[in-house]
Amino acid sequence: MSSNGTDNSTSKKPPSPSPLRFSKFFQSNMRILVTGGAGFIGSHLVDKLMENEKNEVIVVDNYFTGTKDNLKKWIGHPRFELIRHDVTEPLLIEVDQIYHLACPASPIFYKYNPVKTIKTNVIGTLNMLGLAKRVGARILLTSTSEVYGDPLEHPQTESYWGNVNPIGVRSCYDEGKRVAETLMFDYHRQHGIEIRIARIFNTYGPRMNIDDGRVVSNFIAQALRNEPLTVQLPGTQTRSFCYVSDMVDGLIRLMEGENTGPINIGNPGEFTMLELAESVKELINPEVKISMVENTPDDPRQRKPVITKAKEVLGWEPKVKLRDGLPLMEEDFRLRLGVPKKN
Ligand SMILES: NC(=O)c1ccc[n+]([C@@H]2O[C@H](COP(=O)([O-])OP(=O)(O)OC[C@H]3O[C@@H](n4cnc5c(N)ncnc54)[C@H](O)[C@@H]3O)[C@@H](O)[C@H]2O)c1
Numbered sequence: 001m002s003s004n005g006t007d008n009s010t011s012k013k014p015p016s017p018s019p020l021r022f023s024k025f026f027q028s029n030m031r032i033l034v035t036g037g038a039g040f041i042g043s044h045l046v047d048k049l050m051e052n053e054k055n056e057v058i059v060v061d062n063y064f065t066g067t068k069d070n071l072k073k074w075i076g077h078p079r080f081e082l083i084r085h086d087v088t089e090p091l092l093i094e095v096d097q098i099y100h101l102a103c104p105a106s107p108i109f110y111k112y113n114p115v116k117t118i119k120t121n122v123i124g125t126l127n128m129l130g131l132a133k134r135v136g137a138r139i140l141l142t143s144t145s146e147v148y149g150d151p152l153e154h155p156q157t158e159s160y161w162g163n164v165n166p167i168g169v170r171s172c173y174d175e176g177k178r179v180a181e182t183l184m185f186d187y188h189r190q191h192g193i194e195i196r197i198a199r200i201f202n203t204y205g206p207r208m209n210i211d212d213g214r215v216v217s218n219f220i221a222q223a224l225r226n227e228p229l230t231v232q233l234p235g236t237q238t239r240s241f242c243y244v245s246d247m248v249d250g251l252i253r254l255m256e257g258e259n260t261g262p263i264n265i266g267n268p269g270e271f272t273m274l275e276l277a278e279s280v281k282e283l284i285n286p287e288v289k290i291s292m293v294e295n296t297p298d299d300p301r302q303r304k305p306v307i308t309k310a311k312e313v314l315g316w317e318p319k320v321k322l323r324d325g326l327p328l329m330e331e332d333f334r335l336r337l338g339v340p341k342k343n
């Protein structure tokens with residue numbers, strides 16, 4: 001019996017893969033579907049997967065928060081395909097692996113149309129599990145540290161069940177992801193689907209939407225525009241920030257490994273939002289002001305992953321410290337905002 005209560009010995013074997021898997025044209029290739037691949041993490045994942053010449057990558061995205069721009073270097077590549085598709089509708093294609101990322105991730109965007117967010121998490125995940133079942137693909141869900149809600153245990157291990165408000169304004173996302181995890185395990189136990197669940201902690205890096213609303217992108221854009229950094233009250237709330245290349249490495253290791261998860265993937269370095277603002281100020285624009293603003297309901301007060309499981313099971317740990325990652329993101333934001341660096 002594994003720590004998450006799954007008795008892997010009694011799981012049914014996965015159904016036979018599609019016969020196309022063995023056709024002469026695709027024999028040596030792994031066909032990988034990335035839902036939400038036009039988004040921030042998804043597009044970095046696609047870059048990494050495309051480095052392997054054995055991989056064919058298919059992205060489906062409805063462009064709600066993602067953009068074709070993030071994938072422009074691959075459009076037209078013979079091993080790459082981009083499909084405009086909403087995961088709340090069924091999808092019939094032949095693939096070997098599914099990285100299921102499609103879902104708005106910034107609180108501003110997931111609260112914009114909460115009913116759609118929960119449909120994306122529930123119906124979207126059901127559709128992707130149905131696809132995985134039909135073609136015998138392995139499926140990885142990008143769940144979130146938000147399943148721990150406003151955590152009463154700190155730092156968070158995977159065995160913590162969380163403290164989530166089921167009727168709050170964040171619940172379309174955090175409860176949505178919790179149901180998505182449930183669906184993954186039910187398909188695994190009932191149908192023998194090969195599943196992987198990553199619980200991703202706050203991730204940052206180049207290509208985040210400039211007006212995404214998440215804290216790191218907000219602060220960097222504000223610092224470059226010389227606008228006050230908007231620290232939401234009380235400013236003592238904490239987050240742990242993982243650079244996107246570390247995240248992608250963790251996700252691929254999880255997909256390729258033997259463990260179903262859930263596994264926390266995140267950087268345990270923990271910062272208050274005031275500390276983050278001070279770092280951005282120091283590294284990017286020492287002149288910028290910090291302004292304290294109202295917060296939103298149910299904002300988690302603290303968040304920090306225990307990554308012992310990721311270290312032991314995946315041999316993974318993050319390499320990029322926040323102080324090294326922020327300047328890498330600054331470069332990308334300067335280019336996009338057209339703000340050159342002063343000498
Ligand atoms: N970035 C983080 O800090 C973080 C933390 C925890 C979990 N995650 C998870 O990782 C995944 C990717 O997050 P991200 O930061 O890259 O966000 P993102 O918003 O940049 O990317 C999400 C992508 O999904 C697409 N999408 C949304 N709804 C869709 C739908 N119904 N059908 C098809 N495509 C749809 C969007 O257009 C976008 O391209 C999400 O599942 C998110 O919940 C991210």
Ligand SMILES: O=c1ccn([C@@H]2O[C@H](COP(=O)(O)OP(=O)(O)O[C@H]3OC[C@@H](O)[C@H](O)[C@H]3O)[C@@H](O)[C@H]2O)c(=O)[nH]1
Nearest residue numbers: 105106107144146202214215218230231232237273299
């Ligand atoms: O301008 C801002 C924006 C945000 N914040 C604060 O920064 C903290 C982090 O907020 P973000 O909006 O970046 O992200 P959150 O941690 O709330 O949610 C994120 O968690 C993990 C993922 O699943 C998602 O990417 C997202 O939901 C919060 O405490 C928020 O109050 C600011 O102080 N100023």
